[in-house]
Amino acid sequence: MALSFSRRRMSGRLAAIAAGSALFLAPVVSSAVPYEAGLQSQFGTAPLAASTAAPAGPAVGFEDNAARAVYWLAQDSLEDLSLDAALAFIGAGYGEAVRDEVLDWAKSGGLAEVDAGTNAANRAARAGKLAQIIGAYGEDIATFTGRDLEAQLRSALEEPSVNSIYVLPFLIYGLQYTDGGVPTEAVDMMRDMQCDDPGDDNYGSFSWAKCGQYDMDGTAWAVQAFIAAGVPVSDQAVAAAADFLRSKQTENGGFANDVFTNIVENTNTTGLAVQAMRAIGDTASATSGADFIASLQAGWNPVGEVPIGLIAYDADGYLDFEDGFAGGDAAMASVQAMLAFSGQSFAGFTTQGSKSQLPKMYLQPAAYGQSEDEDALAVAQWIEAALRAEDGLLPNYGDRDWGITLDALNSLAALGTGRDAAQIALDRFADEGEDYAAANPGRSAKAAYTVLVYGKDPRTFFDNADLIQTLLDSVAGDGAFGTEATAYTQAYGLLALARTAGGASPLTISWLQDEQCREPGHANFGGYGVPYAGGSVCDVVEADTTSLAIQALGAAGVETDDASISDGIGWLQDNLSPEGAYEGWGVLSANSAALAGSAFSAFGLEEAQETLGFLRGQMLSVSDVESHAALQKADVGLIPSTPFDRIDALEYGSGDIMDPARFATVQAPLGMAGRGLADLTAEGAAAASPAPVFETDDSGSGDGEEQPADAQPKTPAYTG
Secondary structure, X not given: OOOOOOOOOOOOOOHHHHOOOOOEOOOOOOOOOOOOHHHHHHOOOOOOOHHHOOOOOEOOOOHHHHHHHHHHHHHHHOOOOOHHHHHHHHHOOOHHHXXXXXXXXXXXXXXHHHHOOOOHHHHHHHHHHHHHHHHHOOOOOOOOOOOOHHHHHHHHOOOHHHOOOOOHHHHHHHHOOOOOOOOHHHHHHHHHHOOOOOOOOOOOOOOOOOOOOOOHHHHHHHHHHHHHXXXXXXXXXXXXHHHHHHHOEEOOOOEEEEEOOEEEEOXXXXXXXXXXXXXXXXXXXXXXXXXXXXXOEOOOOOOOOOOOOOEOOOHHHHHHHHOOOOOXXXXXXXXXXXXXXXXXXXXXXOOOOOOOOOOOOOOOOOXXXXXXXXXXXXXXXXXXXXXXXXXXXXXXXXXXXXXXHHHHHHHHHHOOOOHHHHHHHHHHHHHHOHHHHHOOHHHHHHHHHHHXXXXXXXXXXXXXXXXXXXXXXXXXXXXXXXXXXXXXXXHHHHHHHOOOOOOOOHHHHHHHHOOEOOOOOOOOOOOEEOOOOOOOXXXXXXXXXXXXXXXXXXXXXXXXXXXXXXXXXXXXXXXXOOOOOEEEOOEEEHHHHHHHHHHHHHOOOOHHHHHHHHHHHHOOOHHHHHHOOOOOHHHOOOOOOOHHHHHHHHHXXXXXXXXXXXXHHHHOHHHHOOOOHHHOOOOOOOOOOOOOOOOOOOOOOOOOOOOOOOOOOOOOOOOO
């Protein structure tokens, strides 16, 4: 497999770094509120209201980056929390996911870390961080830990040692959560630290000494502290500091800092600068900086000793990542850098609206193991035998076809079996299937969904294709996955993205909902189909697309009682035949029964038993083989596509009906498993299904060759 470091919006190494570029971005003028001197008198009267804070979840477009970063952080830090780790969880948009752990730790480990400070100033800064953490969770910093942190912070303001850019901002961050707010004196102290000489190269910056060698980290802290204290964006101190920060943002989006006379763009500084830009409303600069950080982050399947989600300190560190080596600065940089992946800053820091669950490597459903349904397992063993016989790539009407093969893999996963045969196909797909998956967004979606069902990473499954990014990049302005999207292909896109940290966007969901037949009084009201030749969707509604669409919408988070799902269910119920199937091309179709059965199971409806009964009745059983000389043992588990095909198979053998039967058989388990597509996983699957048991040895040789039938029309809902 190829190296899997995911780069958001950038391919290869950063273009600006590769070119050695150090061009500065032109300063972006923020939309400042006109400054009124009278506002300064309000400092100390009220804290920044939590309701004014930015959303606490991951920033739009950086959901996956935040998930990877938090996944990395949670591996060790939950067992050994620290002030910086707790702030990082909140800052990346996952504060609620670790609420209990962080607040329990705050009362013991948090206080211990404060008291372990090396001197009074360091202890004051740590107390400010702890207060900020507690306040972000909506707790009272004066009472929550049993220690009055508010009193400690206000007392510390009287000490000369806190008059430092490395201490004072953290006191302000903590005091913003109090009824008394941030005292005017604290703001004035910070103003006095700033380089306010317009003729100085460091004008607007903050450092260890006034107009000393600039410190981008300290300047970013100061901007956020001003905003946390209620200072307007248009205030001269804020504007000058923000302009200075922007002057150090390079063409690739990173912010350069002077680190022991070595000017380098680094993710540690950039993470803090991005927060400052968000605090003043400069979204463009913030997004560019977050892109820089995202480009230096390890993917979901990195190499060597580099863990998932780790962020390199700089471009050289990322080169080490590519060699499998995680540099010593990476962990420290990650904790600061991941703050850029949320939409908020330290000003108004909150957990309200943040993610409530920690990310997983993949959003996999719970494992369920092998089915106990003997008929379903007979179908599975037929599929497994076919995959082994065809070296993992099934034919479809004469041609080798990855589309039908992916259907087979999903069906085996639905029954929790066939892992060994599925692996043959997956290995071959990884080697040979990239062109198939890249052909159009519908195929990318189906491939991504199947890969996710098998616990593989679609971002790195192929050497040269990120299936998730390809899918996201295909989204058109109206929300369709590509220019030739259908309700069927769109549904696979939603099913795939629903298993990723970012999920499916509202626009892509709305596009599928708009494909529903909504013509009042029409016989197909509520159904979905694939229009062609200028016809309307109501003219082509069918069970396959309807079944897939409503499951995809449910997986993407649409409520079951929403008309886009409930009316789709209604159409399926109203059009279900007494036999438990649907007409396709004028005859009852096993394929349609299978997909509808999957939908009925997904929503817990009793009609699933009716479609299951039809599929059982279609299957060629051991009894059929022993009773009909035209059949062979290898036919057990095969499901003829229609009742007429089943009659032909019993009389003349399976050869002439094999092409449609193969297609029906690889989809049938979806309707026999008793679960929907959103719940499929190969985790915990058995290696193989049990072989059928025959009472006699004289019926069917099992070694005859199948002769392919002439090609027949496929159902219009097929995604090959």
